[in-house]
Protein backbone atom coordinates (compact mmCIF):
# COMPACT_ATOMS: atom_id res chain seq x y z
CA UNK A 1 0.00 0.00 0.00
CA UNK A 2 1.24 3.45 -0.77
CA UNK A 3 0.17 6.89 0.34
CA UNK A 4 -0.90 9.43 -2.22
CA UNK A 5 -2.87 12.61 -2.55
CA UNK A 6 -6.43 12.20 -3.73
CA UNK A 7 -6.70 14.01 -7.02
CA UNK A 8 -9.70 15.96 -8.22
CA UNK A 9 -10.62 13.03 -10.41
CA UNK A 10 -10.50 10.66 -7.44
CA UNK A 11 -12.74 13.02 -5.53
CA UNK A 12 -15.23 13.00 -8.42
CA UNK A 13 -15.23 9.19 -8.38
CA UNK A 14 -15.96 9.35 -4.64
CA UNK A 15 -18.88 11.74 -5.23
CA UNK A 16 -20.13 9.37 -7.92
CA UNK A 17 -20.05 6.52 -5.36
CA UNK A 18 -21.90 8.60 -2.76
CA UNK A 19 -24.43 9.63 -5.45
CA UNK A 20 -24.98 5.99 -6.41
CA UNK A 21 -25.79 4.99 -2.83
CA UNK A 22 -28.02 8.08 -2.54
CA UNK A 23 -29.98 7.04 -5.64
CA UNK A 24 -30.42 3.54 -4.23
CA UNK A 25 -31.61 4.77 -0.82
CA UNK A 26 -33.87 7.32 -2.56
CA UNK A 27 -35.51 4.48 -4.49
CA UNK A 28 -35.98 2.50 -1.27
CA UNK A 29 -37.53 5.59 0.31
CA UNK A 30 -40.06 5.88 -2.54
CA UNK A 31 -40.78 2.13 -2.53
CA UNK A 32 -41.76 2.25 1.16
CA UNK A 33 -44.88 4.10 -0.04
CA UNK A 34 -46.17 0.71 -1.18
CA UNK A 35 -45.72 -0.73 2.32
CA UNK A 36 -48.08 -0.44 5.29
CA UNK A 37 -47.15 2.68 7.28
CA UNK A 38 -49.78 2.66 10.00
CA UNK A 39 -52.57 0.53 11.39
CA UNK A 40 -55.36 2.66 12.83
CA UNK A 41 -58.29 1.60 14.93
CA UNK A 42 -61.37 3.75 15.27
CA UNK A 43 -62.90 1.15 17.63
CA UNK A 44 -61.82 -2.19 19.09
CA UNK A 45 -63.14 -4.26 16.17
CA UNK A 46 -62.09 -2.76 12.87
CA UNK A 47 -58.55 -1.87 11.85
CA UNK A 48 -57.45 0.05 8.77
CA UNK A 49 -54.03 -0.39 7.21
CA UNK A 50 -52.65 2.85 5.79
CA UNK A 51 -50.02 2.44 3.10
CA UNK A 52 -47.81 5.45 2.38
CA UNK A 53 -49.25 6.08 -1.07
CA UNK A 54 -52.81 6.31 0.24
CA UNK A 55 -52.14 9.64 1.93
CA UNK A 56 -51.58 12.60 -0.41
CA UNK A 57 -49.10 14.25 1.98
CA UNK A 58 -46.82 11.25 2.47
CA UNK A 59 -47.08 10.36 -1.23
CA UNK A 60 -46.00 13.84 -2.27
CA UNK A 61 -43.28 14.37 0.35
CA UNK A 62 -41.66 10.95 -0.02
CA UNK A 63 -41.80 11.07 -3.83
CA UNK A 64 -40.17 14.50 -3.97
CA UNK A 65 -37.56 13.53 -1.35
CA UNK A 66 -36.68 10.26 -3.09
CA UNK A 67 -36.48 11.83 -6.54
CA UNK A 68 -34.21 14.66 -5.31
CA UNK A 69 -31.85 12.05 -3.84
CA UNK A 70 -32.05 10.00 -7.05
CA UNK A 71 -31.23 12.81 -9.45
CA UNK A 72 -28.25 13.76 -7.30
CA UNK A 73 -26.38 10.90 -9.02
CA UNK A 74 -27.09 12.34 -12.47
CA UNK A 75 -26.05 15.87 -11.58
CA UNK A 76 -22.63 14.66 -10.42
CA UNK A 77 -21.78 14.69 -14.14
CA UNK A 78 -22.90 18.32 -14.65
CA UNK A 79 -19.50 19.65 -13.70
CA UNK A 80 -15.95 18.36 -13.43
CA UNK A 81 -15.22 20.79 -10.59
CA UNK A 82 -15.34 18.90 -7.28
CA UNK A 83 -16.48 22.03 -5.43
CA UNK A 84 -19.52 22.40 -7.72
CA UNK A 85 -20.37 18.68 -7.61
CA UNK A 86 -20.04 18.71 -3.81
CA UNK A 87 -22.46 21.62 -3.54
CA UNK A 88 -25.09 20.13 -5.88
CA UNK A 89 -24.83 16.63 -4.40
CA UNK A 90 -25.03 17.75 -0.78
CA UNK A 91 -27.85 20.28 -1.32
CA UNK A 92 -30.00 17.78 -3.22
CA UNK A 93 -29.38 15.07 -0.63
CA UNK A 94 -29.92 17.22 2.45
CA UNK A 95 -32.94 18.93 0.83
CA UNK A 96 -34.40 15.67 -0.43
CA UNK A 97 -33.69 13.87 2.84
CA UNK A 98 -35.38 16.56 4.93
CA UNK A 99 -38.45 16.61 2.64
CA UNK A 100 -38.56 12.80 2.81
CA UNK A 101 -38.21 12.92 6.58
CA UNK A 102 -41.19 15.27 6.85
CA UNK A 103 -43.36 12.51 5.39
CA UNK A 104 -43.34 10.01 8.32
CA UNK A 105 -42.96 12.85 10.83
CA UNK A 106 -46.09 14.57 9.49
CA UNK A 107 -48.02 11.30 9.57
CA UNK A 108 -47.03 10.41 13.12
CA UNK A 109 -47.12 13.81 14.78
CA UNK A 110 -49.75 15.76 12.83
CA UNK A 111 -52.10 13.59 10.83
CA UNK A 112 -52.70 10.63 13.15
CA UNK A 113 -53.26 12.80 16.29
CA UNK A 114 -55.74 14.95 14.32
CA UNK A 115 -57.82 11.91 13.29
CA UNK A 116 -58.82 10.92 16.81
CA UNK A 117 -57.83 7.31 16.24
CA UNK A 118 -55.53 4.83 17.93
CA UNK A 119 -52.80 3.41 15.81
CA UNK A 120 -49.36 1.89 15.59
CA UNK A 121 -46.62 2.52 13.05
CA UNK A 122 -45.83 -0.32 10.65
CA UNK A 123 -42.52 -1.25 8.92
CA UNK A 124 -43.04 1.15 6.00
CA UNK A 125 -43.09 4.07 8.44
CA UNK A 126 -39.76 3.10 10.02
CA UNK A 127 -38.02 2.26 6.75
CA UNK A 128 -39.21 5.57 5.30
CA UNK A 129 -37.90 7.41 8.35
CA UNK A 130 -34.49 5.73 8.40
CA UNK A 131 -33.93 5.90 4.64
CA UNK A 132 -34.56 9.67 4.82
CA UNK A 133 -32.06 9.95 7.68
CA UNK A 134 -29.50 8.00 5.60
CA UNK A 135 -30.04 10.39 2.65
CA UNK A 136 -29.38 13.40 4.89
CA UNK A 137 -26.28 11.66 6.30
CA UNK A 138 -24.97 10.96 2.78
CA UNK A 139 -25.46 14.64 1.94
CA UNK A 140 -23.41 15.60 5.00
CA UNK A 141 -20.79 13.02 3.98
CA UNK A 142 -20.57 14.60 0.52
CA UNK A 143 -20.25 18.02 2.17
CA UNK A 144 -17.27 16.97 4.29
CA UNK A 145 -15.53 14.87 1.60
CA UNK A 146 -12.36 16.79 0.80
CA UNK A 147 -9.09 15.91 -0.93
CA UNK A 148 -6.79 14.33 1.61
CA UNK A 149 -3.96 11.90 2.10
CA UNK A 150 -5.41 8.41 2.06
CA UNK A 151 -4.14 4.90 1.72
CA UNK A 152 -5.07 3.54 -1.67
CA UNK A 153 -5.76 -0.18 -1.26
CA UNK A 154 -5.57 -1.04 -4.95
CA UNK A 155 -3.19 -3.90 -5.71
CA UNK A 156 -4.02 -3.50 -9.40
CA UNK A 157 -3.75 0.25 -9.50
CA UNK A 158 -0.63 0.91 -11.49
CA UNK A 159 0.39 3.69 -13.84
CA UNK A 160 -1.97 6.14 -12.19
CA UNK A 161 -1.67 9.65 -13.54
CA UNK A 162 1.35 8.86 -15.70
CA UNK A 163 -0.44 9.64 -18.91
CA UNK A 164 -1.94 12.90 -17.73
CA UNK A 165 -0.50 15.67 -19.87
CA UNK A 166 -1.78 19.20 -19.49
CA UNK A 167 -2.71 21.35 -22.44
CA UNK A 168 -3.08 18.57 -24.98
CA UNK A 169 -6.21 17.75 -26.99
CA UNK A 170 -8.69 15.40 -25.29
CA UNK A 171 -7.46 11.87 -25.78
CA UNK A 172 -9.72 8.88 -26.08
CA UNK A 173 -9.57 5.36 -24.77
CA UNK A 174 -11.45 2.12 -25.11
CA UNK A 175 -12.06 -0.83 -22.82
CA UNK A 176 -11.26 -4.47 -23.39
CA UNK A 177 -12.26 -7.66 -21.61
CA UNK A 178 -9.60 -9.36 -19.53
CA UNK A 179 -8.89 -13.11 -19.66
CA UNK A 180 -7.14 -13.37 -16.30
CA UNK A 181 -6.82 -11.03 -13.30
CA UNK A 182 -4.58 -11.19 -10.25
CA UNK A 183 -6.15 -12.72 -7.15
CA UNK A 184 -7.64 -10.06 -4.90
CA UNK A 185 -7.66 -7.32 -7.52
CA UNK A 186 -9.95 -4.55 -6.28
CA UNK A 187 -12.35 -2.58 -8.49
CA UNK A 188 -11.52 1.11 -7.84
CA UNK A 189 -15.18 2.08 -8.21
CA UNK A 190 -16.86 -0.24 -5.69
CA UNK A 191 -13.84 -1.52 -3.72
CA UNK A 192 -14.80 -5.19 -4.09
CA UNK A 193 -12.87 -8.01 -5.73
CA UNK A 194 -12.76 -8.33 -9.51
CA UNK A 195 -12.69 -11.76 -11.17
CA UNK A 196 -11.92 -12.57 -14.79
CA UNK A 197 -15.64 -13.14 -15.51
CA UNK A 198 -16.56 -9.50 -14.97
CA UNK A 199 -13.32 -7.61 -15.60
CA UNK A 200 -12.64 -4.91 -18.19
CA UNK A 201 -9.42 -2.96 -18.66
CA UNK A 202 -8.84 0.58 -19.85
CA UNK A 203 -6.54 0.23 -22.86
CA UNK A 204 -4.84 3.56 -22.04
CA UNK A 205 -4.07 3.37 -18.34
CA UNK A 206 -4.42 -0.39 -17.86
CA UNK A 207 -6.61 -0.15 -14.76
CA UNK A 208 -9.13 -2.99 -14.37
CA UNK A 209 -12.75 -2.40 -13.33
CA UNK A 210 -15.92 -4.46 -12.98
CA UNK A 211 -17.68 -4.30 -16.34
CA UNK A 212 -20.95 -3.27 -14.63
CA UNK A 213 -19.33 -0.55 -12.48
CA UNK A 214 -17.47 0.85 -15.48
CA UNK A 215 -20.54 0.79 -17.70
CA UNK A 216 -22.56 2.82 -15.18
CA UNK A 217 -19.72 5.31 -14.74
CA UNK A 218 -19.05 5.69 -18.47
CA UNK A 219 -22.76 6.07 -19.28
CA UNK A 220 -22.93 9.04 -16.95
CA UNK A 221 -19.48 10.61 -17.25
CA UNK A 222 -18.21 9.36 -20.61
CA UNK A 223 -14.64 8.93 -19.38
CA UNK A 224 -12.33 6.37 -17.82
CA UNK A 225 -12.67 6.84 -14.01
CA UNK A 226 -8.88 6.61 -13.65
CA UNK A 227 -7.19 8.41 -16.52
CA UNK A 228 -10.12 10.61 -17.56
CA UNK A 229 -9.74 9.90 -21.26
CA UNK A 230 -13.00 10.04 -23.20
CA UNK A 231 -14.50 6.61 -23.74
CA UNK A 232 -15.19 5.80 -27.40
Ligand SMILES: [Zn+2]
Nearest residue numbers: 187190210213
Ligand atom coordinates in the same frame (compact mmCIF):
# COMPACT_ATOMS: atom_id res chain seq x y z
ZN1 LIG B 1 -16.85 -2.64 -9.09
Ligand SMILES: [Zn+2]
Nearest residue numbers: 202205224227
Ligand atom coordinates in the same frame (compact mmCIF):
# COMPACT_ATOMS: atom_id res chain seq x y z
ZN1 LIG C 1 -8.04 4.82 -18.25
